[in-house]
Amino acid sequence: MSALESERGTADTLGTGGKHPADAVRASPPAQAAGARRTTPEPARAPSARGAGPVDPWLADPWADALRSGQGPVFLRRDDGWLLPLEVERWCAAADPADATVLDRCEGAVLDVGCGPGRLVHALAAAGLLVLGIDVCQEAVDRTVTGGGTALRRSVFDPLPGEGRWGTVLLMDGNVGIGGDPGQLLERAAELVEPEGQLLVEAAAPDVDERVAVQVVDGRGTRGAGFRWARVGALALPAYADATGWRVEHRWRAGDRNFLQLRRRRR
Secondary structure, eight states, rough: OOOOOOOOOOOOOOOOOOOOHHHHHHHHOOHHHHHHHHHHHOOOOOTTTSSEEEEEETTTHHHHHHHHTTTTEEEEEEEEEEEEEEOOOTSSSSSOOOOOOOOHTSSSSEEEOOOTTTTHHHHHHHHHEEEEESSSHHHHHHHHHTTTTEEOOOOTTTTOOOTTTEEEEETTTTGGGBTTTTHHHHHHHHHHHHEEEEEEEEEEEEOOOOEEEEEETTTTOOBBBEEEEEETTTTTTTHHHHTTTTEEEEEEETTTEEEEEHHHHEO
């Protein structure tokens, strides 16, 4: 899935400085990426929802278990008990026709934020594009690398390779919710792309705009640690974009999914 990122990291162990993303990706084949993952600091730990002391929700929770097996059911559970199903089986499969409508719009070197098990990284690499996936979940990175992609265990808020030089940043599968603050995330994405670079976003249902506390839970009632998340629909997203230096270039619907193409405004 999406990396359900909620914590900021502190260090860039790759030391890529101002390298172009193409250089960063070429320098990070799967074997080297695995080494970089081992030296990346752990995400900050949150208290367990079950009161069992500190836990890493990305290594010992229902989401990590689902990624290892490739199967659900798992959900995002809001404080009021509302459940959002997470599409583990689809995210662990190959890119589908709706995904293709996004992938066809990718330009230059691509950074997939919250790459999950790597279906988009794999599809872009197969099409000959330079692509790097990042995710805070070790199992997600492992699946991406095992499938032949390049990925790092990293938060989008960590220092990243090639900052300011990516042609396209992806926020798919609801990942515009990372961190629970869409404006802050779009500002960060603006730091990552090149001048007039683009951001391809999958939005929630059109009338949704909420910031919530959630947990990942499975069908047996096992719960991961709580974190902040946001859900932003196609109607609300343009306002966040305008406030953070983006303009909406195109919006479309594929199946039951909503997408927007945002372009950096000229400074």
